[in-house]
Amino acid sequence: MRTDVLRELLDGRWATLRRDSLDLLGKLEPAGELSREEHRAWVLEQMRTLAEGGYPAIGFPAEHGDRDDIGGSVVAFEALGYGDLSLMVKAGVQWGLFGGAVQALGTEEHHARYLPAIMSMELPGCFAMTETGHGSDVQHLRTTATYDVEAGEFVVHTPDPAARKDYIGNAARDGRMAVVFAQLVTRGQQHGVHALLVPIRDESGAPMPGVRIEDCGPKAGLNGVDNGRLTFDNVRVPREALLNRYGDVAPDGTYSSPVEGTGRRFFTMLGTLVRGRISVAGGAGSATKKALAIAIGYGSQRRQFTRPDTGEEVVVLDYLAHQRRLLPALATSYALHFAQEELVSALHDGGDDRHQRELESRAAGLKAVATWHATHTIQTCREACGGAGYLSENLLAGLKADTDVFTTFEGDNTVLLQLVAKGLLTSYRDHVGDLDPWGMARFVADQAVSVVIERTAARAIIDRLVRGSSDALLDRGWQVRQFEDRERHILEGLARRLRKASKQDAFDVFNAAQDHVLHAARAHVDRVVLEAFVAAVDRCPDPEVSALLDRVCDLYALSTIEGDRAWFLEHGRLSPARSKAVSQAVNELCRQLRPHARTLVDAFGIPEGWLAAPVLS
Known part of the structure; x- marks a missing residue:
């Protein structure tokens, strides 16, 4: 398997800049065990090193001698996520939030007076x-x-x-x-x-x-x-x-x-600061990849218990239970990586007001999902390394502590998903209208037809399963339809619930439907992420790498369906037998991807100096 091809696909549009940023990170030495004051002093010193290396110049205006590469600045920030996360966050504060606010909300007079000093660290x-x-x-x-x-x-x-x-x-x-x-x-x-x-x-x-x-x-x-x-x-x-x-x-x-x-002006001003939210999602993704690299590396060499037929100790990653812990999470990290890449490109390319609203909504949703994924996955990686994972020297404890706050800064995740759902409801209303009696009748009829069509398609795949076709659940069109149908059905149900609200009880109706609101937003983000992954597989130029990514994408899709199979069962999208088949397919995909686990994490290109965990030696 050509890891270089896989890494090139992951590096994406800003491949050269990403590698340059990783090279710069590789020149920094980890802080080691320091007191709080010593750590702060070390971070400030490294900030100056980054400034001297040209790191902050990437995203600031060209008229000040810089690159004006907004997308590139986010990619460079993501690279810092493989290193010391205090350094990454402080860089985000100095150049992303403080400098970004001056750039986005100020005028040329502010830019000329303050940006050079902000970039050089003369003005923290x-x-x-x-x-x-x-x-x-x-x-x-x-x-x-x-x-x-x-x-x-x-x-x-x-x-x-x-x-x-x-x-x-x-x-x-x-x-x-x-x-x-x-x-x-x-x-x-x-x-x-x-x-x-x-x-x-x-x-x-x-x-x-x-x-x-x-x-x-x-x-x-x-x-x-x-x-x-x-x-x-x-x-x-x-x-x-x-x-x-x-x-x-x-x-x-x-x-x-x-x-x-006042309201429109407020949201316009905050919209210009969306880069920070996108950066947090990317930084969380990098920290998660680092945790997976450690846990998969350890699981590939740690042995536990013996096989009765040979008497040899078994590598723990050969156990299905261990694969189940790590490989679906790895597949999700790949999916989120490609969704993040699309989001960064959308930020960089810009667009009209509608594009900006969609960008803000997608940034909110991806930040929420990526940071929750980080919190869950890093904890799983810590457990997968046993007592060794609890030692600071093996890095996972620090990753767990440093990323925990990501779920609440740059926007509390629960609030962000509510913003996503509100955006979806606004778009739904614009397309469907306020659902007067005739509109409601059409909507109910269309919904009934779509359910019949979906169940007919589902029955065809069940028949293929009964006949022994092993690829039925791996049909990409079927997977995408499940994600689309779930999103549409949940949103339509939510719209019906909220339609009952009057001015007098609007808050109470919305408050009573918050679980529904969050489910609608999560289903939307899942679908967006899957589509980004599918697009990445399609543009992969190497057949062997494409085939591997195809299986990783299958694992992401089916493990997501498995994670929400209560909904799929309750709404007739899965039969009990088919639900079991989904779990069996996830097991089989884990088995198939086990030999490629190290390749998949090696392709992240994490600098070796920042993976210096004794557990990997």
């Missing part, structure tokens, strides 16, 4: 959005920025303890300036959330007047990142501190914006 900064009392509910943040006409300044203020900026990366130790998100007030009128540049430390490192800085203290992981809390007591900044691409205040206090409406 923070992204101060989250508040103690308002995490995901950004639109209702309590921090205020009130314009003082006479002074020509904004007064940034924390009105109560719940409005304290919390969990802010770079705040506790290194940051000198923060992009602060606050409710903008001028001439007594509030204009919604805007972002301002607020100095938080002077040149000596002391807090600026009116700025209170606290350290969040030890965390479960990522202790090389100096998370802190920021409180502002009537801190004054010049009018020019407002990042004014989408909203500006004239010297006399007059507010203007190219985007009409």
